[in-house]
Amino acid sequence: MLAETLICPPSRPPAQPALQTPMGIDAVRALIADEVRAVDALISKRLHSEVLLINQLGHYIINSGGKRLRPQLLVLSARAFGYAGTQHINLAAVIEFIHTATLLHDDVVDGSDLRRGRDTANALWGNEASVLVGDFLYSRAFEMMVDAGSIRIMEILASTTNTIAEGEVMQLLNCNDPDTTEERYLNVIHCKTAKLFEAAAQLGAVISARPAFEEQAMASYGMHLGTAFQLIDDVLDYSASPLEMGKNVGDDLAEGKPTLPLIHAMRVGTSAQAAVIRHAIENGGRENIAAVTEAIESTGAIAYTARAAHAEARKAVAALAVIPDSPYRDALYALAEFSVSRNY
Numbered sequence: 001m002l003a004e005t006l007i008c009p010p011s012r013p014p015a016q017p018a019l020q021t022p023m024g025i026d027a028v029r030a031l032i033a034d035e036v037r038a039v040d041a042l043i044s045k046r047l048h049s050e051v052l053l054i055n056q057l058g059h060y061i062i063n064s065g066g067k068r069l070r071p072q073l074l075v076l077s078a079r080a081f082g083y084a085g086t087q088h089i090n091l092a093a094v095i096e097f098i099h100t101a102t103l104l105h106d107d108v109v110d111g112s113d114l115r116r117g118r119d120t121a122n123a124l125w126g127n128e129a130s131v132l133v134g135d136f137l138y139s140r141a142f143e144m145m146v147d148a149g150s151i152r153i154m155e156i157l158a159s160t161t162n163t164i165a166e167g168e169v170m171q172l173l174n175c176n177d178p179d180t181t182e183e184r185y186l187n188v189i190h191c192k193t194a195k196l197f198e199a200a201a202q203l204g205a206v207i208s209a210r211p212a213f214e215e216q217a218m219a220s221y222g223m224h225l226g227t228a229f230q231l232i233d234d235v236l237d238y239s240a241s242p243l244e245m246g247k248n249v250g251d252d253l254a255e256g257k258p259t260l261p262l263i264h265a266m267r268v269g270t271s272a273q274a275a276v277i278r279h280a281i282e283n284g285g286r287e288n289i290a291a292v293t294e295a296i297e298s299t300g301a302i303a304y305t306a307r308a309a310h311a312e313a314r315k316a317v318a319a320l321a322v323i324p325d326s327p328y329r330d331a332l333y334a335l336a337e338f339s340v341s342r343n344y
Contacts (some may be wrong), residue, residue, distance in 0.1 A: 003238060025338045028331040034067060035075045039092045046093060046140060053125070057133045061100055061121050070097045070200045073225070073335065077204020077218050080328035087207045090144055093257040094157065095200050097141040102196075104134035106243070109172065110255050136249065152206055160199040167191025176256035178278040182263050186227070194226030201225070217322045221332065224316035228341045233310035234259040236343065238293055239302055253292060256284035263293070269299045306340070314338045 016140060029036070041186070046185050047058045073093035078088035104121055108130050113123040122130040138161070145157055170188045174180045201222030205215040237252050238261055252259050258281050266274040273295035280288045313336045 004119075017066055020155060023327075023330050023334045025334060028076075028259060028334045031327060032072060032075050032079065035079075035089060036072060037093075037316045038089045039068070039075070039096070041069050042093045042097060046097075047137075049136065053129060054125070054133055054136055057062065057125050057129060058137065059102075059123050061104060061133075064097070064115065064118055068096065069229070069335070070099050070196055072202040073332075074199060074204050074221065076328050076331050076335070077201045077222075078208055080206075080323055080332060081205060081208035081210050081214070081328055082324075083208040084217045085207070088204065090147060091203050091207065092200075094141045095203075097137045097144070098157070098161060098164075099196060101134040101137040101141070101169070102192075104137070106168070108134075109265045110254075112251070116156070117279065118319050118333070119311055148207075150206075153203065156199055156202060156206065160195050163191050165196045167195065169216055172178065174258060176282050178266065178281040180258040180263065181265075182260065185258065185260060187265060189227055189230045190223065192222045193230040197226030197229070198222035214322055217319045221316045221319040224312045224319065225336055225339055228309045228312035228316065228336070229269075229303055231260060231312065232340055232342065234240060234261055235309065237301055239263075250286050250289045250293070253280055253289065254284055254286050256281055259327070260297050260305045264304045265292075265295045265301040266301040268296050268301075271299075274297065305329070313337070 005113065023031075041061060044059075047055070047062060048053055049058070058295055074092045074095055103115070107115060107120040107123050108127045111119050121133070122132075122193075141157075145154055148154075167188055167190070170184075174184060174188060191207055196217050199222070202215055202219040205218045234252070238250065253262065262277050262281065266277050269277070273291075276288055276291045277295055281290050316336045317333055320329055320332055323332070
């Protein structure tokens with residue numbers, strides 16, 4: 001394990017063309033600061049349980065430094081359509097509960113002990129408590145969905161959670177399988193990660209009673225944004241420092257996950273490089289992390305994955321063309337830029 005900390009991550013991928021966003025991420029946060037505070041207050045309120053362990057573990061994971069990107073996306077989507085009610089606050093909290101539940105379950109499945117630079121909940125309280133509190137968050141989210149009083153909202157969120165579960169199972173099937181194709185991997189991303197982004201963006205249009213074409217445009221924006229976000233996570237898994245990412249370099253490899261940098265490096269690298277990566281995926285662990293990262297670097301796999309992420313971000317931006325011009329639409333542009341320019 002000591003050797004892992006001495007391995008320098010590969011150099012950053014070449015800079016990609018900017019998306020020409022009119023504001024930065026700090027301006028985005030300032031634009032909706034009051035509403036995000038309202039979401040956080042509602043999360044704290046609805047997280048409460050008479051069971052002490054649920055309170056402890058739930059508050060720990062909810063307050064562990066997440067970006068709150070998905071609830072912010074829902075708030076921005078609603079406000080971009082001029083929504084003036086309060087349902088977006090409730091649904092933003094629902095989205096965050098669903099996201100947090102998936103994190104709890106993921107860390108158990110992956111055997112992770114570090115997330116966002118902190119011990120995972122399962123490392124502190126055990127797998128059983130993490131799974132059960134994840135279940136509590138799912139059930140609380142559905143309880144809050146009922147408050148919305150909309151079958152359409154229930155349909156979207158029920159379908160979303162079902163798709164996420166399917167994506168998690170597909171990822172499990174891909175683990176330790178070096179023959180996973182790029183198409184199969186992208187399908188996992190769309191189901192497991194991007195689907196919740198899609199739902200968050202779409203719901204902003206739904207509660208604003210927008211026509212079908214605008215609702216679909218926001219769904220498309222969210223799907224492409226979420227895909228870009230995950231692809232950059234793949235890049236950072238091999239190019240960011242543990243301090244920046246809050247996890248160890250090569251965590252996905254250690255879990256036997258064939259992410260896009262590995263898939264590309266096997267496809268275009270030498271037979272020896274492909275064999276090293278194949279062995280690493282099949283067996284997990286970090287024993288060959290130096291050879292794997294060298295193969296990723298020499299084959300341009302990081303740059304290839306970054307280009308794929310930027311292509312997704314541009315598709316997200318293109319989907320916004322039908323949305324009315326406003327500071328909130330500008331902020332949605334900025335989220336697309338942030339998704340591919342971030343280093344954490």
